[in-house]
Amino acid sequence: MKDVHNFINGEFVATERFFDKRTPVDNSLIARVHEAGKAEVDAAVAAARAALHGPWGRMTVAERVDLLNAVADGINRRFDDFLQAECADTGKPRSLASHIDIPRGAANFKIFADVIKSVPTEFFEMATPDGLGALNYSLRRPVGVVGVICPWNLPLLLMTWKVGPALACGNTVVVKPSEETPQTATLLGEVMNEVGMPKGVYNVVHGFGPDSAGEFVTSHPGVNAITFTGETRTGSVIMKTAAEGARPVSLEMGGKNPAIVFADCDFDKAIEGTMRSVFANCGQVCLGTERVYVERPIFERFVEAMKKGAEGLRLGRPEDPQTGLGPLISQEHRDKVLSYYARATELGATVVTGGGAPDMPAELAEGAWVQPTLWTGLDDSSPIAREEIFGPCALIQPFDAEDEVIRRANDTEYGLACSIWTENLARAHRVAGQIEAGLVWVNSWFLRDLRTPFGGAKQSGIGREGGVHSLEFYTELKNICIKL
Ligand SMILES: NC(=O)c1ccc[n+]([C@@H]2O[C@H](COP(=O)([O-])OP(=O)(O)OC[C@H]3O[C@@H](n4cnc5c(N)ncnc54)[C@H](O)[C@@H]3O)[C@@H](O)[C@H]2O)c1
Numbered sequence: 321m322k323d324v325h326n327f328i329n330g331e332f333v334a335t336e337r338f339f340d341k342r343t344p345v346d347n348s349l350i351a352r353v354h355e356a357g358k359a360e361v362d363a364a365v366a367a368a369r370a371a372l373h374g375p376w377g378r379m380t381v382a383e384r385v386d387l388l389n390a391v392a393d394g395i396n397r398r399f400d401d402f403l404q405a406e407c408a409d410t411g412k413p414r415s416l417a418s419h420i421d422i423p424r425g426a427a428n429f430k431i432f433a434d435v436i437k438s439v440p441t442e443f444f445e446m447a448t449p450d451g452l453g454a455l456n457y458s459l460r461r462p463v464g465v466v467g468v469i470c471p472w473n474l475p476l477l478l479m480t481w482k483v484g485p486a487l488a489c490g491n492t493v494v495v496k497p498s499e500e501t502p503q504t505a506t507l508l509g510e511v512m513n514e515v516g517m518p519k520g521v522y523n524v525v526h527g528f529g530p531d532s533a534g535e536f537v538t539s540h541p542g543v544n545a546i547t548f549t550g551e552t553r554t555g556s557v558i559m560k561t562a563a564e565g566a567r568p569v570s571l572e573m574g575g576k577n578p579a580i581v582f583a584d585c586d587f588d589k590a591i592e593g594t595m596r597s598v599f600a601n602c603g604q605v606c607l608g609t610e611r612v613y614v615e616r617p618i619f620e621r622f623v624e625a626m627k628k629g630a631e632g633l634r635l636g637r638p639e640d641p642q643t644g645l646g647p648l649i650s651q652e653h654r655d656k657v658l659s660y661y662a663r664a665t666e667l668g669a670t671v672v673t674g675g676g677a678p679d680m681p682a683e684l685a686e687g688a689w690v691q692p693t694l695w696t697g698l699d700d701s702s703p704i705a706r707e708e709i710f711g712p713c714a715l716i717q718p719f720d721a722e723d724e725v726i727r728r729a730n731d732t733e734y735g736l737a738c739s740i741w742t743e744n745l746a747r748a749h750r751v752a753g754q755i756e757a758g759l760v761w762v763n764s765w766f767l768r769d770l771r772t773p774f775g776g777a778k779q780s781g782i783g784r785e786g787g788v789h790s791l792e793f794y795t796e797l798k799n800i801c802i803k804l
């Protein structure tokens with residue numbers, strides 16, 4: 321069993337408090353994680369502060385860009401180490417992590433290296449009463465020490481989606497990974513040292529949320545801004561904490577995302593895309609689909625095809641290339657998802673497929689396994705249609721008219737993502753423009769151009785990150801007016 325340390329000021333730091341990390345594949349113990357206390361968080365914030373005024377703070381943009389690209393290359397150089405660690409922590413199929421999680425870890429540094437080296441700032445020449453005029457130009461400066469609070473579903477991807485722009489803009493970071501998935505954040509510390517990232521630029525403190533490392537980071541007066549990805553209710557708590565000291569927050573939170581399937585869709589593409597958006601990462605993707613609205617003429621055919629797809633998913637170990645579905649992240653989360661499965665049955669849902677725990681081979685029986693599940697027969701008011709379950713499940717419902725399905729899709733306090741399947745281009749633009757969400761895909765899902773704005777509307781988030789949009793959060797924009 322391995323030890324997972326904190327990473328502070330370029331050093332791997334042990335503590336006297338530990339928590340276990342068990343793999344959700346079979347619930348076996350795989351690591352002992354060193355929990356950071358207030359002292360370690362203080363040390364991490366102090367190191368991050370000091371780095372702002374050391375070599376890192378004096379680097380040119382070009383030097384920062386070179387380092388960010390070196391970090392990306394370092395992740396690719398140690399691809400298998402990151403793959404092994406991420407799949408051990410999460411149980412996700414290697415086939416998934418090797419195509420999404422780990423490549424995006426590198427891409428998230430490269431995209432912001434590209435952005436920061438070519439982003440302009442404004443200039444305004446102004447007339448003045450004396451006729452001599454004045455010049456206005458703006459400069460971007462780092463906000464300072466950024467607290468990064470991460471979720472467990474796409475650990476490396478989502479952590480680097482925040483660390484990449486933070487460092488590109490000249491900030492330093494204190495990262496608090498989820499307690500469920502500690503390994504890749506500490507492993508990135510090894511890469512930071514290998515590429516010569518100045519000490520204190522990247523720091524990692526392990527622990528939990530309330531009254532633990534998470535709260536110690538978000539409440540620390542030395543933290544200038546907080547970027548959070550996780551549940552909406554957690555984001556609200558963090559926002560309250562950040563209010564002390566008026567620190568800005570960037571919040572990427574929960575969702576209850578709809579897929580809208582029109583009768584004129586490319587049926588096979590709609591099935592392939594909706595199978596991914598419902599079941600990828602065992603349904604543990606914030607952008608994933610948990611509500612599927614299908615135009616009535618193809619409803620039965622669509623349900624049958626989804627049933628066939630779900631029943632074709634093979635549950636298994638990450639390293640098995642045939643694995644189509646891994647376990648959920650933990651026994652606790654499995655209990656939550658199974659409670660929704662039971663509730664759907666109690667509410668009278670038709671269980672198209674799944675609805676419980678699968679029979680797994682003895683060696684996997686202790687893992688956090690659930691059946692891929694599809695329901696019909698519940699209405700929009702049911703908790704199954706309204707509450708984020710965050711598992712491999714979806715409610716499929718028919719609709720008859722475009723304005724009806726837009727109203728129903730928008731009938732949620734969330735507003736993160738939506739996928740629309742239609743071959744009618746005018747309808748695609750018309751419907752997409754009326755969906756109340758930060759991200760709408762047409763005839764696709766999770767197709768990501770990292771230059772585009774990413775974030776949620778309503779209770780799914782605050783702020784947009786991605787491309788130049790990340791600069792709004794990770795820099796202070798200053799205007800300088802020169803009187804001629
Ligand atoms: N919008 C997005 O981009 C996005 C992406 C991924 C996940 N999510 C959401 O994240 C959730 C799943 O992730 P999760 O279960 O890890 O979320 P979570 O809110 O339980 O925890 C997220 C992180 O916050 C920390 N935390 C918890 N309470 C805290 C507190 N009081 N102060 C400081 N830190 C605290 C946790 O330790 C963890 O590191 C889902 O709701 C999913 O929709 C959203």
Ligand SMILES: O=C/C=C/C=C(\O)C(=O)O
Pocket residue numbers: 473474478481604605606607768774
């Ligand atoms: O589970 C949520 C996935 C979020 C994905 C991103 O933030 C991204 O693709 O940049």
